Amino acid sequence: MLISIVIPVFNESKNLKPLYNQLKDNLSNYELDIIFINDGSKDQSLDTLKALCQDNPICRYYSFSKNFGKEAAMLAGLKAVQGDVCIIMDADLQHPVEMIHEMIEFYHKGYDQVVAKRDRQGESIIRSIPTKLFYYLMNVTGDINLTDGEGDFRLISKPVVKSIISLSEYNRFSKGIFEWVGYRKKSIPMRNVERNEGQSSFSLFKLIDYAIDGIASYNNKPLRICFYLGSFIMCLSIIYIIIALIQTLIHGIDTPGYFTLLASILLLGGIQLFCLGVIGEYIGRIYYETKKRPHYIIQESSDDND
Known part of the structure; x- marks a missing residue:
């Protein structure tokens, strides 16, 4: 069995x-087919990959012209897969290689996706709390159900690979894609492991952006929330206007309240800006989809030397 x-x-x-x-x-x-996707690295990663692939025929590399992001790198790797099954894993040694044996065992038992489910031991509160909040919001608002701790480290069968490649959307969110395509899945526990060398390129703000991508990619409920919120505020405004009109007819014109005016302006203004931001997020996604730009550009690869 060839494993990519x-x-x-x-x-x-x-x-x-x-x-x-x-x-x-x-x-x-x-039999291994190791595919490295260099996503515009600024260090010596490309030189290391060239030397590694030159000395080891089981290795291949593809190097992007710039940094297109991990989603694009995974897509490029999946399109290059030749094996009977595919393993997706990070290069930072946080994914235990020993677990691949267990993944393969469950594959032989009929599972098309075997996913490592990471625990949260040793993770900082600054990172764990936003992560848990993301999964909660995603599962409450989204059309798919994500499991906390399940990441990109997984085995997927050839039919799953073909299904993922067939999805041509530009704004890709792999966690959602893995769940959306379906197939029989098995989760196995994995201990949280620190990076071997270097620092993670995923900052807190990037994690927030990633969460927004996930929530906006798999449902339109934020737009529906804006509709309901706007309708609710409009009903309250109509009720307030009717009450104020009745009081004016009975008691005459009263001195307008500064606090009421200020609170109304701030509340309505904040809701309008929030709704415009949500609408803009979806319009931006439509904008990128209509451009039909490629997900990545390969500048060079080990295939060029064949």
Whole structure:
């Protein structure tokens, strides 16, 4: 059985050789096809990949012309898959190679997706609380159900790979795509592991952007919330106008309240800006989809040397 392993790479030059050695040593009983996707790294990752692929025929690399993001890197890797199954994993050594054996066992039992479910031990509160909030909001508002801790480290069968590739949308959210395509899935527990070298490129703000992408990609409920919220405020405004008119007819014109005026302006203005932001998020996605730009541009690859 040929196993294709897709590894997105962004500034991971110090981790590439140790990762390759782990894969080669732990998976020596399998035929491997290791695919590295260099996502516009600024360090020596590309040079390391060139040397690694030149000395080891089981390795291939594809290098983007710039940083297109992990979603694009995973898509490029999936399009290059030749194996019977595909393993997606990070290059930072946070994904235990030993778990691939267990994934393959469940694949032979009939599962098309075998996903590592990471625990939250050792994770900072600053990161864990927003993450839990994201999963809650995603599952409450979204059309799909995501499981906290399930990430990109997973085995997927060839039919799953073909289904994912067939989705041509520009704004990609892989966690949602994996769930949307369906197929029989099995989750296996994974211990949280710290990075081997370097620092994560995912800051808190990038995580927030990622959460917004996920929520906006798989439902239109935020737009519906704006509709209901606007309708509710409009009804309250009509009731307030009627009450104020009746009081004016009975008691005459009263001195207008500063607090009421200020509160109304701030409340209505804030709601309008919020709704415009939500609408703008969806319009922006339509804008990018209509451009039909490629998800990535490959500047060079190991195939060029064949």
